[in-house]
Amino acid sequence: MSVMYNVKNRGASLVVYKIPEDGIRREFKPGQTLQVSSEELEKLTYQPGGVTILSQFLQIQDPVAIQQFHVKTEPEYYMSERDVYNLITKGSLDAFLDALDFAPIGVIDLIKKMSIDIPMVDLQKRKALKAKTGFDVEAALKHNEEDKEDDNKTILKQGTGERRVQPEATPAGRRTAPKYNVVTKPAEVSSAE
Numbered sequence: 502m503s504v505m506y507n508v509k510n511r512g513a514s515l516v517v518y519k520i521p522e523d524g525i526r527r528e529f530k531p532g533q534t535l536q537v538s539s540e541e542l543e544k545l546t547y548q549p550g551g552v553t554i555l556s557q558f559l560q561i562q563d564p565v566a567i568q569q570f571h572v573k574t575e576p577e578y579y580m581s582e583r584d585v586y587n588l589i590t591k592g593s594l595d596a597f598l599d600a601l602d603f604a605p606i607g608v609i610d611l612i613k614k615m616s617i618d619i620p621m622v623d624l625q626k627r628k629a630l631k632a633k634t635g636f637d638v639e640a641a642l643k644h645n646e647e648d649k650e651d652d653n654k655t656i657l658k659q660g661t662g663e664r665r666v667q668p669e670a671t672p673a674g675r676r677t678a679p680k681y682n683v684v685t686k687p688a689e690v691s692s693a694e
Contacts, residue, residue, distance in 0.1 A: 507562040509534040512607030513614040516558045520544045557606040577604035601633040
């Protein structure tokens with residue numbers, strides 16, 4: 502009998518895997534949890550990159566299954582969104598550095614995403630994140646502010662009812678087509694002299 506396990510994509514990007522011999526194609530949206538059978542997880546471990554997908558991008562939410570499929574884990578593997586939030590807002594710098602060193606790629610992506618959403622105010626953590634991953638929180642926040650300013654100055658004005666271009670003043674009265682003077686070549690005058 503097949504045992505079903507909750508498997509979660511805790512990263513910030515889409516995760517897809519295929520098991521061609523069974524015609525299985527699974528797609529996990531960011532933050533999505535799906536029920537996956539033990540047989541499917543076992544077959545995934547036989548696929549090239551399958552163990553990496555399970556250890557770095559997806560999170561099996563059952564400790565027995567983690568042991569069964571030989572997924573190498575560190576304490577950061579078990580981190581949830583709430584744990585990442587607490588790490589960013591209240592966690593020590595050493596705990597943050599350990600997370601950057603040992604966390605799976607999915608957790609690192611979540612740290613990057615949440616450092617912008619919250620935003621991360623600890624300058625030492627910002628510097629550490631940039632040094633370890635190359636992700637610049639300060640620049641990302643600056644770009645978000647620029648995007649917000651652009652949204653406020655959209656091409657389409659909203660709700661003011663004012664025209665951007667004022668029409669030129671036109672004379673009152675009826676408009677008529679302009680009159681053109683037609684000039685013809687004068688007939689040649691023949692001289693009889």
